[in-house]
Amino acid sequence: MKKTLFYFILVSFLWGKENLVYSDEVLSLYSHQNDKKISGRLLPTNAFEVLKEEGDKVFIKITGYVNPKAPSVIYYNDYQRIIVAAFSKNTKLDFSQKTASKSGKWDKVSLEIWADKKEFAKDNQAMLAKAKEQFTNNCGICHALHREKEFNANAWPAIFKSMADRTGIEKKDRWLVIEYLQKNAKDFKKGK
Template identity: 40%
Template sequence: MKKSLILGITLLTVSLYANETMYTSSVKNLYEASDSNAVKGRLLPTSKVIVVEKNSDKSKIEIEGFMKAGVSNAIYFSVGKRILVAGLSKSGKFDIKKLSSSKDKDGVEWKKVVLTAYTKNENLTKDLKPLYDKAEDLFKSNCSICHPIHPVDEFTANQWPSMFKAMVNRTAIPKEDRYLVTQFLQKHAKDMKGE
């Protein structure tokens, strides 16, 4: 009786989180298996994940994104844009399934993929808006001290990281929030409207 009750509660907990859409609020470690402690990748803030299964300390997640032909250790948010969703160790053996493929305007092949991995349960949220609000506030309150604030849509997704990196050390933006601000700027860049 006791074992069946525990099993029932475990299955109910797992099913409550099945296929739930969540977003990462910080840089998160990725693991190949639920019982592994070897970090084999990193997931960046504001990345959308589908929680397939949630256990006591880790969640099994699926991450959709794009891989550039010949680059097997990076998953990007959009074709032709350097908006990193996840960086993977070359020694990692993640389950990555190809969903489709296409070519960008330069004829480079991109594969739409889904990565299955595990991550610790903390720093996942259902609502993306507070993350973007925090990033926007950090950007506006810090980057307007020395000069007029640049409109978020002034630069392209590929231009923003170097622009931000060139000046971020002159700000009070904490190191742990710098990827969050970069992701916000890239995902709201002038060439990201409608994506």
């Protein structure tokens, strides 16, 4: 009986990991399938699950953490401002799951929402490598290249944005580089 339960848990865990996909660009999110108005954005390199496809949209499940003081943002973990998805303040988010934090930190949530259908990657390694290359090739031109672990995760977005216009990094790739820097910062700990 114990072996059967163990194998069931192992298969469930591995199956769940196989269903996760990633986008290498900012992905528009919609409250309803036929909405034209964008209600939020999913940032690159963050895992999500495609639940179903219909027409030019996919219904996806995003998991992360919500600070009760900022309920329109889903974060990667429960103690850093690494954004997974952000929504307009007027968007009512109906979380499919919400687990209150026991430590007084942010609540763990799952959100099911519509997104544009695109080609998604099975892992984020190639996109993180692209981001590292862009960072390395562009961010040491005017000064010595900062190490990824030189700053903490919460500091990287402001530091990068203050210099981004002086680089050759295209605007569409800037969040990709920011997510790479945050997920390689000196205080980063994997949250999921």
